Amino acid sequence: MKKLLGVMVLSLLWCSTSYANIIMQDLIDALVETKKPKSIEVANNLKSTGDNDxxxxxxxxxxxLNIKDAKNIATAIKKIDQNKGPQLGTISMSFNEDLKDEGVITILNHIPLTTSVIAFVECGITDKAGQAIIDWAAKTNNLNGIYIEGNDFSKDMEKKFEKLRADNPRLTVLSEWASEEFKEMVKKSFN
Structure with missing residues (x-):
């Protein structure tokens, strides 16, 4: 009788959890495991992902977020893609200064090429991640926006971003702050 009751309870739990939630669970877990309030908030929002999404x-x-967090999140994103889950449209990990080159490159190596917007504003990155962003952008036709202001790029890297913009007129590439006022507005507006 206990065995039958256990099977019934598991069946009910299985039915109440959507397939989308099951596919998203690794990402939800990775976000919760950071033990950071903002990530936990994002994880809770992802729980509402439905089967039709x-x-x-x-x-x-x-x-x-730090490099370790980035690695765990990247692995979870890749699993969603491998399991034919919902497509990642936008990824914005801006204002996480401890991501550094390694964290951003790890994310880029795991996100699907169908992603249309990437944002790593003020993430403590240098030319190394800048080149990885350019290389990643060259592999996709789906990209609409790259937002990477407030990082430590050389003049040579800025020239590469200019070329990327010129070669892809429909692609928005913001690699430098337009003004101090714009920077302050963005920092106040985007949480």
Whole structure:
């Protein structure tokens, strides 16, 4: 009788959890495991992903994420893609200064090429991640926006971003702050 009751309870739990939630669970877990309030908030929002959702956005700004967090999140994103889950539309991990080159490159190596917007504003990155962003952009035709202001790029890297803009007129590439006022407005507006 206990065995039958256990099977019934598991069946009910299985039925109440959508397939999309099961596919998203690794990402939800990775976000919760950071133990950072902003990531936990994003994880809770992802729980509402339904079976009919074809895409999702991952916006984790100002969450104090580090390289270890990036690696766990990247692995979970890749699993969603491998399991034919919802497509990642936008990824914004801006204002996470401790991501550094390694964290951003790890994310780029795991996100699907169908992603249309990437944002790593003020993530403590240098030319190394800048080149990885350019290389990643060259592999996709789906990219609409790259937002990477407030990082430590050389003049040579800025020239490469200018070439990327010129070669892809429909692609928005913001690699430098337009003005101090714009920078302050963005920092106040985007959480």
């Amino acid at each position: 074809k895409s999702y956005d991952l916006v984790i700004r100002k969450a104090n």
